[in-house]
Amino acid sequence: MSDKVLKIRSLKVIFPTERGIIKAVEGIDFEVSKGECVALVGESGCGKSVSSLAFMKLLTTPPAIIDTRVHEFDGKDISNYTDKQMKEIVGTEMTMIFQDALSALNPVIKVGRQIDEIYIKKLGYSKADAKAASIEILRLVGVPSPAKRYHDYPHQLSGGMRQRALIGMSFASNPKMMIADEPTTALDVTIESQILKLLKDLQRKNGMALVLITHDLSVVKRTADRVYVMYSGKIVEEGPTDQVFNNPRHPYTKGLINSMPKIGKTKEEFTQIPDNVPHPLNKPEGCYFKPRCSNHDPEICKLHMPAFENLSEYRSVRCWNPIEDAGGE
């Protein structure tokens, strides 16, 4: 068990509203091992960001109401940790980066100072040491002329540089786990691959666990070791990346893969999943994917939510009628 950095069992998050209760996350199990890169994939609105915040206990309660069976971090049960206790591990042992680096960085504070905060407030550095360390970390994440950039405000940096700075900030304390929430969405393709490479390098070098939250399967394919596919608040498929990509068992996963733009794909092969993710207040009876599923069984799919079945040691799927095993396991 000790190689599991994060272990979550049955995470549930709801948001009460005037019009009803939004069930954002409906009981997901999630694990990350040391030095592993795990991706959590799904369309927007399926609850992956909420889950990632819940992993770090960053959701504000209220409005959110959270329940977990097991919540372990680095072997410690943190499910009953107080706010104060959490502060000790968040930002040092587990860190997080967000998609839009421009809005994720405080616009009125210099970039360097924002990194300093980690060193000063969390690691107890002196001001001067913190500055040196910040410049060093900026250099490490590949920001050119870091001593100069240290004094810049976020809006003065380019998008890629901002993202690097953000990564530097969350990497400053050598975390055991880093959650990257859509780290590359706001960037163009060349910068995207640079950033992914950087993340991957950092992860490998330090044996850090990396949780990648994304809707972009190409990112997953390039980066992740293992993947969780999430749909409407539930995990629908789990498995090693290559297996899931080569041999998707859940129709949703397949749909996602098919909708991936790919060189050489013909128009017929490039298909979108019809419809949208169901509104969280208005989820269908039975299997949530049923209305969008081309292969559903009118009886059982309508009545019951399928269970999360283990297909093999590494693979699980939540479907009454999984796609035939294409072999190659």
Add this chain to the structure above:
Amino acid sequence: MKYKNNIIFAIAKSLLNTLITLGQMIIKIWNHKKGRIGLILVVMISLIAIFAPFLAPYDPYDVLQRGARGVGPSTEYFLGTTSYGQDIFSMLIYGARVSMSICIITAILISFTGAIIGIAAGYLGKLPDAIIMRVVDVMLVIPTLPITIVLTNLFGKSYAMLIFIFTLFGWAGLSRVVRSQVLTIKNTNYVKSAELFGGGKWYVMTKHILPGVSNQLIMNTAMTAAGVMIAEAGLSFLGLGNTEFISWGKMLAEAQSSGAFLLGYWWWIIAPGIGIFASVSAFMLIGFSLEEIFNPRMKSSNSQYKVLKTLSGTYIKELFEQMEAADNVGGIENE
């Protein structure tokens, strides 16, 4: 000739559009809890104002219909009488005419001028924009109440003059807001494509820009009406408003200067105070509701907390258990 017809047509059409938007807006306001209260209040006060002669038991302008002086609320005088024997209830009803009509007319005028000038500045850009915005800057710097006092001193304080002055110094803030909205709309694709396909300036302005800012305008009209009500009341309270008509502000001024305090005629102060409060808050409620309709971010997050309070702990626990159970349905079967 044809050109002229086009303009008339365009005006008629934009007017119709405005009316339709207005109608839709009223429905939306009606469906909003706060808005409905505001709407009911405004309609009620307006009806009172229109039918004042039928509703008021006495004609407060008629000196012969004066009763006992300084009488408290009674069956004969619902809200008591003033030191001069005027029936306060009747004054309140007649006062609604002046107070409401001034603020509604002014608010509409301000919205019109503000919209026209704001759209002109935002859409035409360049020199017109620069000139208009500098004028707006100047207007916004000059304090409203004092300048109104100066102008009424110079030009008299007739009903029309008051409306004119309020409008003169009220449009600036709105047109700045409208302008910035126009700037955003101007750069949208549909406006650009309309221009590309040879839509004239007038066409684009009425067809695309005006509908784009109409939300803001209607919201602003409500808020301006509230503001004008306060300004008129303040001016009248200083004894600088129109003296020929009874307005709520003037009732307060008379109450204050005729010793309502000292003589303990609290009803003389409370009645117009409530009149002003009710109408101002009615307009504000409409304004707020529109704000929430157009910009739901604030509201929804707030209501979450309200809901949260009504939820019991056991209910949530059950809910979570349900979720887990649902998750395990298939699993159990398969085991």
Add this chain to the structure above:
Amino acid sequence: MKIDYVIKRILHTVLIFLAVITLNFFIPRIGVDDPAERYYPPQLGSMTDEEYDEIKALTREQYGFDKSNLAQYAEYVKRLFSGDLGNSFQPGRPKVMEMILERLPWTLVLSVSTMVISAFFGITYGTFAANQRGRLADTALLASSTVLTALPSFIIALILSMVLGFGLGIFPCYADSEMMTSFDWSLAEIGNVLYNAALPIISMRIGGIVGYAVSTRNSVIVVSSDDYILTARAKGLSNSRILYSHTLTNYLLPIVTRFMMGLSGLIGGAVVIEKVFNWNGMGTLFINANLNSDYPLMMGVMLFLSSIALLANLTADLLYFVLDPRVQDGGRR
């Protein structure tokens, strides 16, 4: 780039100031055929028409009405920049500038203390309410804001004066006139001023406190949901660190503007409150000038109020410039 912005703002302010001056000069001249006739009505008794014409001519000469408007304007601007707002029409022709400066402190006592108090309580309570979202403190704030923003300050003043002043006698119903002339910075005098100013201040800004509180609350909420606050929380910073170092710096920006804008509005609005509480400030000076159609004084007060508003705007802009690095680089706010 940076200096450019400051210079631009200052130039802009100067431009508007000139426009305000021009308005100030021309407004009292609108619709007057012969200002001299208005300013010097003839006396009862033995004055003949010739004598009256003589006086009018003299008046025209003394006031410079005989010169062209442009020449008068040039003269006006010239005097203005030497700090001379002209002489009032009041008997003895006291200097407008001196009259204003005499009253200004007493209006500032009201408006500045009101400002500071409402900003302090408003921001504190607003932050508090934002953190207590959905609970009593918050709901009470929202409820009272609906009520208080709809109540003009003078109605609050009247009610307070009726209840606390005339009714219960806790506070004076009107200001002690002597206080203003005999003020000597002793503790007792300061206390007396506060005691007298209590009701005006409360009624002027009870709504203001609520206004500040609501806008603070809202911007705290908006700012709190911004991504960088999430980042700060993900960094595991303490709550106070997040509040003071990240939230505050950002939500104070709009409030700075509000504060500065509020100042000029308050001084203008003090006119009404000063009347209710018999407070001898700029407001009463202005009303007095209005009653006597004392245009130099009226326009002097107007110019003063406008200048305060302008300065406040400029200060707000410059503060923004200092506080928000995005503005320094010419970005839009």
Add this chain to the structure above:
Amino acid sequence: MKKNRILLLLLIISMGILLTGCNQNDKSDSRSDDSLYVGYISAGFPAVFMPWLSNQGISPTVSSMIYSTLFSYDEENDEFLPVLGKSWEYVVEPDQVPQDQDYLEVRVEIDELATWSNGTPVTTEDIYLTFDLASDFSRSNHAGTLAWTGDLKHDYNADRSGELVRQGIFTVNHPGDYEFTEEDSNVVYFHVDKVLGAITPLFTTILILPEQEYNIISQELKLNTTSPTEELMYLFKNPMGSGPFTLNVDNSGPGVIVLERRDDYHLKDDDGGILYKVEGIKFINYLDEIVAINAIKEGDIDVINSSVSNIYVDNLSENENVSVDTSSSAYVQALTLNVNVPEKYSTPERELLKDPILREAIKLAIDQEYLISESLDGQGSMVRGGLFDENNKYVNDTLPFNKIDLAKANQLLDAAGYLVEDGDKFRSKDGVSLRFEITSNPGLKTTINYIQVLFEQVGIEIVYHEGGNNATKDYFYLGDFDMTIQGVSFIMSNVDMMMRAHFVTVGYSSNYGRVVDEDLAAKVNEMRSTLNYDRKIELIKELQSDIAALNYKIPLYTSSMSSAYRTDVFSGWVSVKGTGIYNDESLQNLTRRQ
């Protein structure tokens, strides 16, 4: 959550500090001195006091306490009492003046004990400078109370700009054709218009200025220049007079004016003691009457300078320390018709008002009793012929009271062709309907409302029109009004002035609203210039009935004035007819209770 608690605590603590700071009630020491506290209702106190330059607000009140005139007038005995002047006499008695001489000579002796507040004696130089300035256009325009100096007989060569032949006032140092003796060093001579009353305004209204200060006035530095120099402004701000009080400049401001008694004032009481018993006077400004009323109830002031509204009388009387004195006011309110319209403002309606029949009918539609009972709540009395005081020996008591007679009014109007068209409520003639605006300040609106009711019964429509804040400046002088309500008074000391303006004394006046009739003007002039006292009285009475018959100033009522004063701090209040309880006699008589 902890943070919140700290915030809340901070909030409560600072609120507490604020409230305790506010609770320092030290009102008690406000009555530590022996001054008389006088409440004054106005929009604010002036910062400067130039005695001549204002006839509005508190300025004349304060100026007349700081400065003094030559004489004061005793209404009851019709005689001048000494102030700065010790005695006066005609050099040649009026009835012995040769027919061809158009002026009278008056000799005034200055009281050698009179001093300025800096201790220097008042000299003839002061008197000379004062009257010289007052009558010299090139150094000071007429303003305020100076209008009367036109009665000084200056003679010029050909026109006013020519060489001065005879000076209307001169002193020993500026001798004319007179021989002076040694004792004459305290004497001033006046050459005045051959009008009996002319000396009254010269004696009693012109405040004497100190020559030592005002000698700086020249053609370059006019007295009422629009931009006074620092030097001049200093004089205005620190007035030095010869009156019984001095201004405490340091303690005076927009809300308070502090006057201190001069113990070296030259006039003494009968026992040779100090004339004014109050040690000082504090005028306290109140923006609203209600505030002043509350102040007197609270004991913050001893007396209110002006008349208080009737609605407060009962309330005030409830307080055992407050008394209310009721006396008749100095004015008759008269409905004034604009019968002398300047061409610029002529309208068909205003032309109609020139018709004496219409004016007669208007008079007949006025019911004084009704107005008094309805708009004054009974607090007033009826008036006749524009005058009110039946005890005044100059009043023509053969004049009848105006009585309402609607039938006769309607009959007159019908006969004169003012007819009610079909479907119309009001009369019209030649397409001009009888619709008049009464231009007035809002204070008189109630009265106007009742006039509306009365006039409706004879088919005349009356509309209220607010006439601006300053009646004289805004409409009365210009002549831009149909009707207005004007205060009219009749004081013997000014009778020739009153008569010429047809009784008006309130503030400024003008020809507008006054019938310009050649016969009448001639009669007024005869009255003014006749030197036979009995003939003068006879003409005064005749003129009263002539003027009343013209019906352009229709008396409405004279309202009572109620003065409120406290009896617990000072005793010895004296009520004076026409001025109320706050007056010079009270000031001389009041003593502080122990």
